[in-house]
Amino acid sequence: MGTFRIEGGHQLHGEITPQGAKNEALQILCAVLLSAEKITINNIPDIVDVNKLIALLEDLGVKIQKKGKGSYTFKADDINLDYLQTDQFKQDGRGLRGSIMLVGPLLARFGKGYIPKPGGDKIGRRRLDTHFEGFIKLGAKFRYNKEEYFYGVEADKLKGAYMLLDEASVTGTANIVMAAVLAEGTTTIYNAACEPYLQQLCKMLNRMGAKISGIGSNLLTIEGVEELGGTEHTMLPDMIEIGSWIGLAAMTRSELTIKDVSWDDLGQIPNAFQKLGIQLERWGDDIYIPKHENGYEVQNYIDGSILTIADAPWPGLTPDLLSILLVVAIQAKGEVVIHQKMFESRLFFVDRLLDMGAKIILCDPHRATVIGHDFKSTLKATNMVSPDIRAGVSLLIAALSAKGTSTINNIEQIDRGYENIDERLRAIGAKIVRV
Numbered sequence: 001m002g003t004f005r006i007e008g009g010h011q012l013h014g015e016i017t018p019q020g021a022k023n024e025a026l027q028i029l030c031a032v033l034l035s036a037e038k039i040t041i042n043n044i045p046d047i048v049d050v051n052k053l054i055a056l057l058e059d060l061g062v063k064i065q066k067k068g069k070g071s072y073t074f075k076a077d078d079i080n081l082d083y084l085q086t087d088q089f090k091q092d093g094r095g096l097r098g099s100i101m102l103v104g105p106l107l108a109r110f111g112k113g114y115i116p117k118p119g120g121d122k123i124g125r126r127r128l129d130t131h132f133e134g135f136i137k138l139g140a141k142f143r144y145n146k147e148e149y150f151y152g153v154e155a156d157k158l159k160g161a162y163m164l165l166d167e168a169s170v171t172g173t174a175n176i177v178m179a180a181v182l183a184e185g186t187t188t189i190y191n192a193a194c195e196p197y198l199q200q201l202c203k204m205l206n207r208m209g210a211k212i213s214g215i216g217s218n219l220l221t222i223e224g225v226e227e228l229g230g231t232e233h234t235m236l237p238d239m240i241e242i243g244s245w246i247g248l249a250a251m252t253r254s255e256l257t258i259k260d261v262s263w264d265d266l267g268q269i270p271n272a273f274q275k276l277g278i279q280l281e282r283w284g285d286d287i288y289i290p291k292h293e294n295g296y297e298v299q300n301y302i303d304g305s306i307l308t309i310a311d312a313p314w315p316g317l318t319p320d321l322l323s324i325l326l327v328v329a330i331q332a333k334g335e336v337v338i339h340q341k342m343f344e345s346r347l348f349f350v351d352r353l354l355d356m357g358a359k360i361i362l363c364d365p366h367r368a369t370v371i372g373h374d375f376k377s378t379l380k381a382t383n384m385v386s387p388d389i390r391a392g393v394s395l396l397i398a399a400l401s402a403k404g405t406s407t408i409n410n411i412e413q414i415d416r417g418y419e420n421i422d423e424r425l426r427a428i429g430a431k432i433v434r435v
Helices: 022-034 048-060 083-084 086-096 095-108 128-139 170-180 194-205 240-251 269-275 319-329 350-355 390-400 419-424
Strands: 003-007 013-016 039-042 063-068 069-077 111-116 141-146 150-154 162-164 186-190 211-213 221-224 231-234 255-259 282-283 284-290 308-309 337-340 360-364 367-371 383-385 407-408 431-434
Touching: 003 390, 022 039, 022 048, 022 095, 022 170, 022 194, 048 063, 048 083, 048 086, 048 095, 048 407, 069 231, 083 086, 083 095, 083 111, 083 211, 086 095, 086 111, 095 111, 095 128, 095 150, 095 170, 128 150, 128 170, 141 390, 170 194, 170 221, 186 211, 194 211, 194 231, 240 255, 240 269, 240 284, 240 390, 269 308, 269 319, 319 337, 319 350, 319 367, 350 360, 350 383, 350 390, 360 390, 390 407, 390 419
Parallel strands: 013 255, 039 231, 162 186, 308 337, 383 407
Antiparallel strands: 003 407, 003 431, 039 069, 063 069, 111 150, 141 150, 186 221, 211 221, 255 284, 282 284, 337 367, 360 367
């Protein structure tokens, strides 16, 4: 188990460029299975979860060539479907949440898709019903082996259908879209997720020959086609990492420039930090954060009541940023309620922050009230364990702002979502060592 040792209390300075988007990569990489032709993907982040999925595709028989940093070609013209029944696949697929999105492309092109119950962050229940209900509506037969926690769907030929999703699941929508593009007839998906990363997937599929309309809305219409061709695709910067760097700059009262953020795809993210009083400036497609020498003050509602920041489906605020916003609020002037609606275990990491001196009331599994210090007292260093990707980075931000030397164990969780984070932080002046 790896460890970060962090000497906190230092101001940072310089420029940092976000990696390619993790959550987009997991969708886009699965989509290469939909075509036998060569597909080139650029700006792929070099992180554990993505590298696991690339290895899984290679074991399936996808021919993969690395062209340069973050740039690969994929050719899925000789897929080994027998691998899906092996113990090795059951083990490899179980360790990666994104592996669920292999099922849609495999079902669409080869008539069958299997997956062990996926793993990932320990942040509460994450149902797969939306995925499989969509496949069933397209005509697939579903089966589940309770002893091995192994899911399967099979169909001779998928047929288009109307469906109203029970939740606007991003991965569920992506999976159903990838299945529907090769189905016979027209598929209509209502209450579809419409995040920028899903829009990216749909645009890529259209370049491959799919016929998807309504992109960017919650009503997608998909006319099935016989086959898809090759294409080239470049992924967006990771919006969660961009939010992490905004929070880091504010908490350490540092002057930072975040480069090439694709501002127009950030949605509510800049606004959420501005509600906490954090100043942001748009410099072209960069974000400039000045030093907050005098701190930052939470904006109450116009009637004076306490601010609540909550997650919601796009164009609402992504749940992946609430852990970072919670940590940033620790040094704000004022109070704020953080309401994590989607995952019931995601706020449990606040006990580590309490050990550091934060003033947080955990109201229930979904809500926490943060009473800001206004930099009148600093957090104190401590020893911590990273429970998941986003909580891990939130604890790292807290440690970089704290007085003294902290350690964070189980940093493999952070490495799952952040590329060479220690090296990149050292480049802007952070005192962090990987042990």
